[in-house]
Amino acid sequence: MSSLYDFLETNSMYIVMLIMLIIWIGIFGFMWRLDKKIKKLEKNTKG
Amino acid sequence: MNAFLKISILIIISAVIVFGLILPIPNIPALGDKARVLYFHVPMSWISVIAFFMSMWYSIRYLKTREIDYDIKSFSSAQLGFLFCILATATGSLWAKFNWGSFWNWDPRQTSIFILLLIYGAYFALRSAIDSPEQRAKLSSVYSIIAAVTVPFFVFIMPRIVDSLHPDPIINSQGKINMDTGMLIVFLTSLVGFTLLFLWCLNLKVRTERLSLYNNGGIQD
Numbered sequence: 250m251s252s253l254y255d256f257l258e259t260n261s262m263y264i265v266m267l268i269m270l271i272i273w274i275g276i277f278g279f280m281w282r283l284d285k286k287i288k289k290l291e292k293n294t295k296g
Numbered sequence: 297m298n299a300f301l302k303i304s305i306l307i308i309i310s311a312v313i314v315f316g317l318i319l320p321i322p323n324i325p326a327l328g329d330k331a332r333v334l335y336f337h338v339p340m341s342w343i344s345v346i347a348f349f350m351s352m353w354y355s356i357r358y359l360k361t362r363e364i365d366y367d368i369k370s371f372s373s374a375q376l377g378f379l380f381c382i383l384a385t386a387t388g389s390l391w392a393k394f395n396w397g398s399f400w401n402w403d404p405r406q407t408s409i410f411i412l413l414l415i416y417g418a419y420f421a422l423r424s425a426i427d428s429p430e431q432r433a434k435l436s437s438v439y440s441i442i443a444a445v446t447v448p449f450f451v452f453i454m455p456r457i458v459d460s461l462h463p464d465p466i467i468n469s470q471g472k473i474n475m476d477t478g479m480l481i482v483f484l485t486s487l488v489g490f491t492l493l494f495l496w497c498l499n500l501k502v503r504t505e506r507l508s509l510y511n512n513g514g515i516q517d
Contacts, residue, residue, distance in 0.1 A: 262329075266317040273313060277306050280496065284302075287503050294510055 297496050305496060308489035315482050322476045327463060333391045335482055339490035340384035345451055347377025352444035355437035367433035370440055372501040376494060378416045385409050404458040408450040415443050
């Protein structure tokens, strides 16, 4: 348990970076999909 | 917005996250590593100012032309400005917890952003209170113009005329940006990346509102 604590303490910046990257890629993926869905709806509406 | 720009946004913001947290920064007294919040907090604030001014611009266009599309753009811009203003408040508040000891201290910066949130909160209350789309567009356009006039006062003037603990004078003394070159590059990249992200969000929001108008015969608040 103490080794895990030490690992988290010494690498805290990298862990924050990893979490931020995962959140950002998730948001990006959501927006990408949303964009595609809107495009499809626009096509159907115009058609 | 084309795929190339979207991929650029992904790469730019990912690079800001990686280099913003890994690149060594000079030791800034009383700030230390907490100064890295600058890469995320300042762009949020910057985008909210841009969004509120864009909302004002589209409101003026609406009042001139009476085209409902400008009202959609004005409303979408104000909504995103409000969202980014909340993000600026939240990132600033988190930083304040670690630097000042508590999340909220009623520092002039915090007070002014709080008043700004109230002003734009009232804008959405006004919009939701009016049923007629034309009346709603007309009144909220006038309100948006008046609200945007107060933005420079609350963001740039008030925190500078009242003593504040905000570290803005450290990086922006005498109107010049005093920043380490590495930090400055990451900071400017962050500004560009988040501005592009805002434009993409605005594009999605406007298109959704247009579809909503087309399908429901009215803009949904």
